[in-house]
Amino acid sequence: QAKLEGKNGLFFYRDHLRAAAEENLRLEQLLRESLERGEVDLNYQPIVALDSGRVVGAEALLRWHHPELGQVEPDRFIAVAESSTLIDELGRFVLARACHDAAAWQESCPGLRVGVNISGRQLLRRDLVHLVEQSLAESGLPAACLSLELTESSLLHDRDLAAETLLALRQRDINVWLDDFGTGFSGLNHLRQLRVSGVKIDRSFVADILSDPDDLALSSAIIAMAHSVGMRVIAEGVESREQLELLRDNGCDLVQGFLLARPMPAAEIAAFRPEPGLFDPASD
Numbered sequence: 001q002a003k004l005e006g007k008n009g010l011f012f013y014r015d016h017l018r019a020a021a022e023e024n025l026r027l028e029q030l031l032r033e034s035l036e037r038g039e040v041d042l043n044y045q046p047i048v049a050l051d052s053g054r055v056v057g058a059e060a061l062l063r064w065h066h067p068e069l070g071q072v073e074p075d076r077f078i079a080v081a082e083s084s085t086l087i088d089e090l091g092r093f094v095l096a097r098a099c100h101d102a103a104a105w106q107e108s109c110p111g112l113r114v115g116v117n118i119s120g121r122q123l124l125r126r127d128l129v130h131l132v133e134q135s136l137a138e139s140g141l142p143a144a145c146l147s148l149e150l151t152e153s154s155l156l157h158d159r160d161l162a163a164e165t166l167l168a169l170r171q172r173d174i175n176v177w178l179d180d181f182g183t184g185f186s187g188l189n190h191l192r193q194l195r196v197s198g199v200k201i202d203r204s205f206v207a208d209i210l211s212d213p214d215d216l217a218l219s220s221a222i223i224a225m226a227h228s229v230g231m232r233v234i235a236e237g238v239e240s241r242e243q244l245e246l247l248r249d250n251g252c253d254l255v256q257g258f259l260l261a262r263p264m265p266a267a268e269i270a271a272f273r274p275e276p277g278l279f280d281p282a283s284d
């Protein structure tokens, strides 16, 4: 009896794996078609300076609305794209579109930056720097207005190639930020050597800074250490005024989150201003 169960369990597991693999292949195919049909789009979430309340930039975030599947979560479809060559096409699309959109903002908001997420697999491609230069040249966006967001883990796959790519980007005046910081193992010293502009504190820490003293201690240590080596800090996932104020008290430079704004279409970014009350000096 037990043996039979075990066997059935194995079959079940195998079927389950096969079904999951088929589902991924189907998603990949649908995403490929959607990309061609223009059903993949970028939204932008403002990044705001904590001292002045000024919008200094916006992060480009992929949105996929499929006619039958509806809205698909980026974490889901980007993982699918990353397991195939589709991430290269998606990455090219994102860089070109983000530079194009940000170039249009420059007229009314000179210096406004755009942040583009770069997946681990993209960073392993030798032509990444070339691709970035091409997107800048075609759009006319100044290099200093483009920030690339890399994750800690993507820097660890091939450290030499990563260091080489980061140096080439810095030489071209392109900023690099470390995304989801605190979830991996990068020491700040390593990051300083790589000359990254700063780190984005992962939203899982920001979520708990009011209730969990460890998360507050960690966030404030990250801010202090980053400043001591000349890097800046963005806190992502800021949802409440209390979080914003605590981050301000701890010297955080920039904030991003639903409290300030949800991701929005490119055309709305240039006119966006955060609610003034959040940055009113009198409210301190």
Ligand code: C2E
Residues within 6 Å of the ligand: 045, 060, 061, 062, 073, 074, 075, 078, 094, 117, 118, 119, 149, 179, 180, 203, 236, 237, 238, 239, 256, 257, 258, 259, 263
């Ligand atoms: P990420 O780069 O860490 O982006 C921040 C995520 O946090 C976004 O989720 C954003 O919508 C969400 N977020 C911002 N503020 C808040 C908040 O106050 N509360 C909560 N709960 N969430 C907030 P999204 O758009 O679902 O993207 C998820 C991830 O997918 C991104 O994480 C990034 O890793 C990846 N991604 C998105 N667009 C791209 C892209 O163009 N290329 C690549 N390679 N990855 C992308």
Ligand code: MG
Residues within 6 Å of the ligand: 059, 117, 149, 179
């Ligand atoms: Mg990001």
Ligand code: MG
Residues within 6 Å of the ligand: 179, 180, 200, 202, 203, 236
């Ligand atoms: Mg992040």
Ligand code: MG
Residues within 6 Å of the ligand: 180
């Ligand atoms: Mg994330």
